[in-house]
Amino acid sequence: MTHAAHPDRKALARIGAAVRERLAGEPAVRRLVDERAEIYAVEQFLPLPACARIMALIDAVACPSSLIDGGAWPDYRTSYSGDIDACDTSVRDLETRLAAITGIAAACGESAQGQRYRCGEYFHEHCDWFDTAARYWGRERRCGGQRSWTAMVYLNTVEDGGTTDFTRIALSVPPRAGALLLWNNALPDGTPNPWTMHAARPVRQGVKYVVTKWFRTRICQ
Ligand SMILES: O=C(O)CCC(=O)C(=O)O
Numbered sequence: 001m002t003h004a005a006h007p008d009r010k011a012l013a014r015i016g017a018a019v020r021e022r023l024a025g026e027p028a029v030r031r032l033v034d035e036r037a038e039i040y041a042v043e044q045f046l047p048l049p050a051c052a053r054i055m056a057l058i059d060a061v062a063c064p065s066s067l068i069d070g071g072a073w074p075d076y077r078t079s080y081s082g083d084i085d086a087c088d089t090s091v092r093d094l095e096t097r098l099a100a101i102t103g104i105a106a107a108c109g110e111s112a113q114g115q116r117y118r119c120g121e122y123f124h125e126h127c128d129w130f131d132t133a134a135r136y137w138g139r140e141r142r143c144g145g146q147r148s149w150t151a152m153v154y155l156n157t158v159e160d161g162g163t164t165d166f167t168r169i170a171l172s173v174p175p176r177a178g179a180l181l182l183w184n185n186a187l188p189d190g191t192p193n194p195w196t197m198h199a200a201r202p203v204r205q206g207v208k209y210v211v212t213k214w215f216r217t218r219i220c221q
Pocket residue numbers: 115123128162163164165198199200201210212
């Protein structure tokens with residue numbers, strides 16, 4: 001695919017550079033070692049009481065997770081998800097923290113989505129990037145454009161399983177309560193980074209809760 005085929009490429013390159021520079025100045029931020037993808041972790045990013053509160057909010061709204069391109073493969077994602085109450089103090093506090101660490105305004109992203117995986121549940125490997133050749137792209141282009149960075153907070157520590165695996169670079173991240181995982185879905189030139197392919201592996205014991213914010217290129221309306 002040529003550069004021209006990536007509609008938000010220049011803006012994504014700009015956002016990538018700005019976030020990269022900001023994270024470099026944050027001592028709590030650790031870059032996970034692989035040159036091919038920009039993936040960062042911050043331990044104890046969210047206090048445990050806020051994690052507990054958001055887990056309760058997820059339980060209140062969780063429905064079987066959907067996929068943006070419909071359900072071509074019904075068992076692709078077996079978790080439960082929901083848009084948690086954006087007015088809740090803990091959610092507002094989370095949004096503020098994510099905006100502060102990335103430098104991207106909360107409005108320049110989708111509303112935070114909670115996910116719950118019970119024993120055996122998973123999300124098969126995928127990239128968070130939108131397929132700009134798909135039918136849904138017309139809508140997403142007008143409403144925020146391409147996804148830039150993904151920010152995901154693990155709300156609990158899982159007894160066994162439930163790792164987030166970056167399958168093309170053999171990186172496996174175990175869920176730890178309050179930890180933030182943050183990655184750039186684009187390469188430095190703003191084109192999609194295929195090395196960000198990832199999966200949520202099945203939970204083998206316990207339950208896993210995460211909250212995810214997908215930042216976009218522009219303000220989402
Ligand atoms: O739950 C995880 O570990 C990953 C979730 C994920 O990839 C997503 O929601 O896009």
